[in-house]
Amino acid sequence: MANVLLGATGSVAAVRVPALFDSLTAAGHSVKIVATTAATYFFDPTEFRASAVLVLDENEWPGREAGERYHRGDSVLHIELRKWADIFVIAPLDANTLAKLAVGLCDNCLTCVWRAWDVARPVVLAPAMNTLMWQHSFTRRHLRSIAADAGAGHIPAHLADDALIQQINDRSPTLRVVAPVSKQLACGDVGVGALAEVADVVNAIQFMLGRAQVA
Numbered sequence: 581m582a583n584v585l586l587g588a589t590g591s592v593a594a595v596r597v598p599a600l601f602d603s604l605t606a607a608g609h610s611v612k613i614v615a616t617t618a619a620t621y622f623f624d625p626t627e628f629r630a631s632a633v634l635v636l637d638e639n640e641w642p643g644r645e646a647g648e649r650y651h652r653g654d655s656v657l658h659i660e661l662r663k664w665a666d667i668f669v670i671a672p673l674d675a676n677t678l679a680k681l682a683v684g685l686c687d688n689c690l691t692c693v694w695r696a697w698d699v700a701r702p703v704v705l706a707p708a709m710n711t712l713m714w715q716h717s718f719t720r721r722h723l724r725s726i727a728a729d730a731g732a733g734h735i736p737a738h739l740a741d742d743a744l745i746q747q748i749n750d751r752s753p754t755l756r757v758v759a760p761v762s763k764q765l766a767c768g769d770v771g772v773g774a775l776a777e778v779a780d781v782v783n784a785i786q787f788m789l790g791r792a793q794v795a
């Protein structure tokens with residue numbers, strides 16, 4: 581069984597974070613959640629804080645509000661998380677964090693883990709956003725860029741969504757993108773952009789752990 585680091589970002593689909601957590605722990609994995617500030621608008625953080633599995637940005641800077649300072653030898657949380665995790669799953673992945681991942685911005689704990697990630701270890705990304713956000717050229721540009729960094733080489737820009745994700749998954753040894761699905765979104769629009777089913781995200785994680793031969 582694996583150490584699964586579940587990244588959660590500020591998509592309305594973060595309401596599914598507790599269900600994802602439950603499915604992964606039921607599968608026998610040890611799970612920690614690193615959530616952006618926006619993500620915690622969509623689920624109850626206290627549910628996880630009691631069991632110390634939820635990491636928030638404030639945990640990176642312990643005591644800062646009270647005037648505490650870093651001392652040499654203190655642990656650096658995003659590095660500790662990176663060392664701990666066998667796999668990094670970002671579900672849901674919103675448009676904002678997708679853009680940050682693509683260009684290497686690291687202004688919170690989740691994106692610092694990504695920036696410090698050992699690229700030999702597997703990653704699963706499950707985007708979730710409004711249909712027009714999903715269809716925006718930024719989205720495919722960012723996904724192609726992340727795939728190129730994951731060893732997929734050049735992926736043509738003109739591919740339709742399904743073919744694009746297929747190529748990314750076929751050609752990236754350590755990266756799997758779980759395609760968003762089409763349905764009525766929380767905003768009322770109907771179209772592609774909803775987070776895939778929890779079971780499909782979990783299946784992608786199991787597949788990548790098997791490929792990486794993590795027990």
Ligand SMILES: Cc1cc2nc3c(=O)[nH]c(=O)nc-3n(C[C@H](O)[C@H](O)[C@H](O)COP(=O)(O)O)c2cc1C
Nearest residue numbers: 589590591592616618619674675676677708709710
């Ligand atoms: C109610 C609500 C729902 C949102 N849903 C989404 C979403 O599904 N996908 C998305 O990309 N952004 C969504 N956003 C916008 C993000 O929360 C916003 O871009 C935020 O800055 C993301 O921060 P983060 O990437 O650090 O989590 C939503 C915002 C609100 C207020």
